[in-house]
Amino acid sequence: MREIDVKLITEKVRSLCIEANTDLGEDVLEAFDRAIQQEESPLGVEILKELKENARIAREEKVAICQDTGFAVVFVEWGQDVHLIGGGLKEAVDEGVRRGYREGYLRKSICHPFTRANTGDNTPAILHTEIVPGDRVKITVAPKGGGSENMSRVVMLTPSDGVEGMKRYVVQRVKESGSNPCPPTIVGVGIGGTFEMAALLAKKSLLRPLGTKNPDSDLNRLEMEILEEINRLGIGPQGLGGRTTSLAVHILMMPCHIASFPLAVNIQCHAQRHKEVVI
Amino acid sequence: MAEPIRLKTPLTDNDVEGLNMGDRVLINGIIYTGRDAAHKRLYDLLNEGKELPFDIRGQIIYYVGPTPAKPGQVFGSAGPTTSYRMDAYAPALIEKGLKGMIGKGMRSDAVKEAMKKGKAIYFAATGGAGALLAKKVKKAEVVAYEDLGPEAIRRLEVEDLPVIVINDVRGNDLYIEGEKRYRKG
Numbered sequence: 001m002r003e004i005d006v007k008l009i010t011e012k013v014r015s016l017c018i019e020a021n022t023d024l025g026e027d028v029l030e031a032f033d034r035a036i037q038q039e040e041s042p043l044g045v046e047i048l049k050e051l052k053e054n055a056r057i058a059r060e061e062k063v064a065i066c067q068d069t070g071f072a073v074v075f076v077e078w079g080q081d082v083h084l085i086g087g088g089l090k091e092a093v094d095e096g097v098r099r100g101y102r103e104g105y106l107r108k109s110i111c112h113p114f115t116r117a118n119t120g121d122n123t124p125a126i127l128h129t130e131i132v133p134g135d136r137v138k139i140t141v142a143p144k145g146g147g148s149e150n151m152s153r154v155v156m157l158t159p160s161d162g163v164e165g166m167k168r169y170v171v172q173r174v175k176e177s178g179s180n181p182c183p184p185t186i187v188g189v190g191i192g193g194t195f196e197m198a199a200l201l202a203k204k205s206l207l208r209p210l211g212t213k214n215p216d217s218d219l220n221r222l223e224m225e226i227l228e229e230i231n232r233l234g235i236g237p238q239g240l241g242g243r244t245t246s247l248a249v250h251i252l253m254m255p256c257h258i259a260s261f262p263l264a265v266n267i268q269c270h271a272q273r274h275k276e277v278v279i
Numbered sequence: 280m281a282e283p284i285r286l287k288t289p290l291t292d293n294d295v296e297g298l299n300m301g302d303r304v305l306i307n308g309i310i311y312t313g314r315d316a317a318h319k320r321l322y323d324l325l326n327e328g329k330e331l332p333f334d335i336r337g338q339i340i341y342y343v344g345p346t347p348a349k350p351g352q353v354f355g356s357a358g359p360t361t362s363y364r365m366d367a368y369a370p371a372l373i374e375k376g377l378k379g380m381i382g383k384g385m386r387s388d389a390v391k392e393a394m395k396k397g398k399a400i401y402f403a404a405t406g407g408a409g410a411l412l413a414k415k416v417k418k419a420e421v422v423a424y425e426d427l428g429p430e431a432i433r434r435l436e437v438e439d440l441p442v443i444v445i446n447d448v449r450g451n452d453l454y455i456e457g458e459k460r461y462r463k464g
């Protein structure tokens with residue numbers, strides 16, 4: 001059985017936190033370029049260019065893309081043939097977050113829900129684990145900002161709402177969010193499962209690189225249709241009017257109970273930050 | 280696209296009357312930072328009839344809570360935070376002479392009314408452009424509420440800080456008008 005020391009997990013999480021917060025993915029930069037070509041609003045074009053310039057500065061100077069360096073959402077796919085030694089996974093991940101946010105000069109944004117007292121080190125992380133076949137471990141760190149997370153929702157539609165009801169809800173959610181989630185956004189949609197699974201599907205859908213197709217051709221078509229409707233709303237970059245309200249819609253779907261139709265919409269701002277590593 | 284307008288703080292009535300919804304503006308000079316907790320304290324001072332920790336007349340407040348500055352950096356990443364949380368406090372500050380606010384997202388009707396009456400402007404900076412905006416800060420010092428950490432009130436000296444006029448003194452709102460202009464169907 002392969003062994004991995006917790007220290008390695010901590011080190012990987014530490015560097016992923018810094019990398020994710022300072023180095024915006026190429027897929028996002030390419031999406032900005034496509035949007036600049038298509039944007040009709042001159043002010044919208046200026047903003048998209050500013051976002052590109054911002055990402056360039058952040059990458060070169062290794063500083064945070066956005067001051068809201070987010071909640072550290074960590075996905076771990078753990079190969080079942082790997083044995084962790086030297087401590088617990090949760091503690092190792094939290095320690096990585098603690099170090100990453102301190103050493104990377106990232107903002108600590110996690111607090112007690114009632115007293116609002118800051119935990120001081122951006123822990124705890126949100127840890128999602130999955131046991132998978134094999135002897136590899138994949139870690140993904142996806143910092144999530146508050147502005148766009150606040151605009152997200154889970155709703156239990158009724159089966160009779162159908163595909164049309166689902167589409168209407170998603171578009172309406174983007175419309176009501178207006179300028180708050182820092183458009184252009186990426187709209188993560190989770191359909192089916194249970195209440196909590198719909199939300200997780202929506203979040204996971206955001207990890208798919210921008211500009212790639214949904215492997216399910218029906219869902220792919222649905223993504224295009226919803227995106228087109230969203231981009232007719234006119235909200236535009238930063239909500240100042242324009243074509244580019246969202247860069248993409250991503251859907252993940254699974255079967256649901258015969259009585260229910262769970263739907264989750266997880267709005268992601270243009271600071272679409274996630275980095276991964278395979279150990 | 281018209282060239283941006285260069286403005287120097289403190290702002291006069293004349294400066295703000297000349298601005299229109301949608302104008303791009305480059306701000307130069309001194310501005311102050313403040314967000315949720317600092318606003319609450321300023322508001323409480325006013326209610327108690329006490330002096331504010333800085334002369335607010337003609338000034339601009341930037342709603343921001345930056346990342347810690349790295350060694351060698353003047354200021355950490357510093358994009359705007361969502362403004363509606365400051366709506367409860369803004370009218371009282373405008374009444375005391377505040378001329379500008381920088382943030383992101385729509386303001387309440389009460390704030391818009393106060394801006395018309397008190398001749399103040401609401402600007403948006405690009406949300407999420409924290410690294411770019413940080414570079415426009417040439418000097419930063421805490422002037423009040425050091426205990427609030429990133430939320431302390433700081434006096435910033437900025438050079439060409441890029442913002443856009445959302446609400447002008449005539450009651451126009453770019454969030455409403457912009458969306459209308461580009462909406463289809």
Ligand code: SF4
Pocket residue numbers: 066067068069144145146147148180181182269270271358359406407408
């Ligand atoms: S919504 Fe995103 S881009 Fe906007 S301030 Fe929050 S983290 Fe930054």
